[in-house]
Amino acid sequence: MTVIEVQNLRKAYGDTVAVRDVSFTVEPGEIFGILGPNGAGKTTTVEAICGLRRPDAGTIKVLGRNPEDRSLRYEVGVQLQESGLPDRLTVAEALDLYATFYPEPADWHELTRDLGLGEKLSTPYAKLSGGQKQRLSIALALIGRPKIAILDELTTGLDPQARRDTWDLIESVRDRGVTIVLVTHFMEEAERLCDRLAVIDHGEVVALSTPAGLIAGLDTEQRIRFRTAEPLEEALLTGLPEVSKVHTRGTQVEVTGTGNLLYAVTAVLAQRQIIAVDLRVEQASLDDAFVRLTARSAKEQ
Numbered sequence: 506m507t508v509i510e511v512q513n514l515r516k517a518y519g520d521t522v523a524v525r526d527v528s529f530t531v532e533p534g535e536i537f538g539i540l541g542p543n544g545a546g547k548t549t550t551v552e553a554i555c556g557l558r559r560p561d562a563g564t565i566k567v568l569g570r571n572p573e574d575r576s577l578r579y580e581v582g583v584q585l586q587e588s589g590l591p592d593r594l595t596v597a598e599a600l601d602l603y604a605t606f607y608p609e610p611a612d613w614h615e616l617t618r619d620l621g622l623g624e625k626l627s628t629p630y631a632k633l634s635g636g637q638k639q640r641l642s643i644a645l646a647l648i649g650r651p652k653i654a655i656l657d658e659l660t661t662g663l664d665p666q667a668r669r670d671t672w673d674l675i676e677s678v679r680d681r682g683v684t685i686v687l688v689t690h691f692m693e694e695a696e697r698l699c700d701r702l703a704v705i706d707h708g709e710v711v712a713l714s715t716p717a718g719l720i721a722g723l724d725t726e727q728r729i730r731f732r733t734a735e736p737l738e739e740a741l742l743t744g745l746p747e748v749s750k751v752h753t754r755g756t757q758v759e760v761t762g763t764g765n766l767l768y769a770v771t772a773v774l775a776q777r778q779i780i781a782v783d784l785r786v787e788q789a790s791l792d793d794a795f796v797r798l799t800a801r802s803a804k805e806q
């Protein structure tokens with residue numbers, strides 16, 4: 506069964522149309538990413554999925570039910586951008602309190618250890634750093650052993666090591682069978698974690714695919730740079746079907762092309778016993794796909 510189904514969602518705040526027309530489905534056990542620039546409508550979309558905002562039009566089904574269905578409280582764990590816990594509540598008290606909301610809460614000692622919060626159990630909420638507050642909100646989203654975890658800006662404010670630890674944690678949560686919806690600004694995070702991604706811009710889905718699919722859809726060229734001991738004869742490479750352009754400056758070589766460009770170029774060099782040093786391959790990244798997709802939709806507005 507499809508876990509989440511969003512169909513033609515629309516939501517406006519007064520004159521501001523936050524979500525114009527968003528449709529997607531989330532399948533069991535996947536990490537589904539929602540990516541988009543600031544103000545694109547990502548938070549409004551996930552808040553509607555959580556039953557916190559009522560759509561103006563369109564339908565949403567979560568585990569086949571209306572998002573406002575009270576029974577979903579036990580099955581959906583939510584980490585939203587602002588958790589708003591009382592300042593004096595300690596980490597342990599917050600976890601104890603949240604654990605009472607659920608019939609079979611997770612062992613929060615394990616969760617806090619995985620999230621690097623083990624040393625902060627008696628610290629009041631107000632005295633936590635931004636990153637620690639963030640980690641606490643992730644622990645609170647997972648404490649009820651949800652079937653679905655909705656995480657909005659999971660690693661914003663975390664340092665690079667804490668971000669990587671959190672990714673490992675999210676993967677282990679997914680491996681236990683939890684379906685995860687992840688709102689993110691970070692391409693590296695989306696590429697590493699997400700099985701599929703919806704790119705949202707100006708309240709609409711502008712692309713929906715795997716990270717690799719989004720990059721492949723760009724149809725961009727690759728670029729290889731290297732140096733040789735002697736200046737290279739450009740004609741050696743210009744005749745290859747994979748090569749569209751060769752540019753040499755002294756012993757520096759830059760080759761642009763498509764397909765299996767790296768193999769084609771290195772095969773010719775090997776044949777001629779030419780050694781390429783400082784060889785670097787530049788390929789399109791999810792960053793490029795994101796910028797291209799969102800720039801295109803900005804022009805169409």
Ligand SMILES: Nc1ncnc2c1ncn2[C@@H]1O[C@H](COP(=O)(O)OP(=O)(O)OP(=O)(O)O)[C@@H](O)[C@H]1O
Pocket residue numbers: 518521522523524541542543544545546547548549550
């Ligand atoms: N409660 C609200 N009242 C009025 N306008 C709102 C409200 N919440 C969001 N908006 C507006 O709706 C649009 C979409 O906002 P939303 O928070 O859904 O975007 P987002 O993609 O999550 O952005 P960000 O990445 O900055 O968090 C924005 O123009 C925002 O200013």
